[in-house]
Amino acid sequence: MKQIVVYQEKCTACRECEVSCSFSHEGAFVPALSRIKVADFYEEQFYQPMVCVHCADAPCAAVCPTVAIQRQADGQIKVIDDRCIGCKMCLLACPFGVMGFSPDKGVAHNCDFCDGDPQCVQFCTPGALEFKDVVSAAAPAKQKAAAALGLPQT
């Protein structure tokens, strides 16, 4: 599936991703409403953009009491607004803290890839974000690892 890939070492914590996300979804430059968050690790001296990874086991979807969080055919984990009661259990279940909440709509939200054109990626000046097919992106590394282990390469 296509995914937002993070190149952490390029992130400067400029937070353009946060404001572009909040503006495109909520119509306001409010980082707290952004679906991508830049976590800062001052001790380790780096920044980590955190965004929904549409996990295979999706704890947010598993815990949703109204089946409002569903996996789409393309693999994306999507919140169905009409079914969401705003209980926030998904926020409590997300281990990355990247499930968010729209106070105005009263529903949970996560990264929806902006209908195929993620605005955070568009506005990431340092190039720390990229929207690409992660299966093919991971393939060279997998093949290299397989070769190193003497396993057949697929």
Place this chain on the structure above:
Amino acid sequence: MSTKYVLIGNSAAALAAVDGIRKFDKQGEITIVNRETGPAYSRVALPYYVAGEMTLDDLLIRQKPDYQKIGVSLVENENVKAINASAKQVELESGKKVSYDKLLIATGSETIVPPIQGLSSIPHHYLWTLEDAIGMKKAAERAKTAVVIGGGFIGMLAAEALRKLKIKLTIVEMAPILLPQLLDEGAGNLFLKAVRDEGVTVKTGALVSAVAKKGDAIEVTLKSGETFTVDMAVVATGVRPHAAFLQSSGITLNKGVLVNEYLQTNQADVYAAGDVAETKDFLSADRSIYAIWPTAIDQGRAAGVNMTGKRQEYPGSLGMNVVELFNVTLAQLGRFREGPGDSVKMLSSKGSEESYRKVVVDKNGTLVGAVYVGDENGVAEMGVIHSAIKRREKWQGFKDGRQPQFTYGAVMHNVPRY
């Protein structure tokens, strides 16, 4: 020959068990025996139906064809009378018998009827089943005032629903704070103020001793001697495992059905999950029952996997809850009241009167619990704390004086699988 799976119950645990079974066994026959009628609904969403924000159809989390699609037969409106573990049969009250190879008890819990004098002589409402919610909604349409007996989770959700219908409320709670199973004293007091500020009468440290019909109204008498009248009464004094029908089954019961780390009872091929199951606790050596949706899902899925013959250990139950009531978001994780040897890390972010955040750390420095009151932004961080508790992370202090410090490794522990 395909395996016959029988699941008693049709809510979170049973549905998750179906997922667990189907992960490894696509062919087995699955039968769900349900004492209610119709496909599964969301118990968590019932207050939203009462408040008029959801329809009955909205409450459904499965449709009839969903069962057929995955090969599940639904037996509706049937109470289980007994389980004959030696004959591997479930006996129904209708006289029918259902044979099983693997059985799951996922009967959930039932409401506790408090010993209040006169309760059976007045119309009163619970908020646990779909039928309860339908009855409460009808009564609420005619009521202008109501008493909610019990200020716990269900009581407060019922109160919130009635408040949305502009009903004048009195909440009576035995403990000194509301939501005593979710909040500590500090958080509870903050929340209590928020509820009272909304114009709700809250009587804490109070007990309803008697109720009586007075014309069309209900007279409520407190233990203190105080009386008042209301149009409708809601009872929300807790739930207990629905396990009484198992008394003569040979299945070991304590508060609930006792199960091991594989959700197995003492009887061969009989499992239990959800509110009815008494499982190991994640944080202590004790056994616990958390009648909450997430533990029902976790237990149900693990039980389903184990019923297929695979082995999946259940790591133990961890209390977790979150709710928004009276415009305040409240969340709780694990052991949020400090015990002997525990220490507390307090953090009240800006505007400390409106926000309360506490983290509990045990004597080994391991995170064991947290409680939060404030706006919704803090809940996402509680999610990170939740995963840190599950990984038995050590407390690492606050970064920038406000937010809990987690290492990069802690946050990125679950490497995403695509």
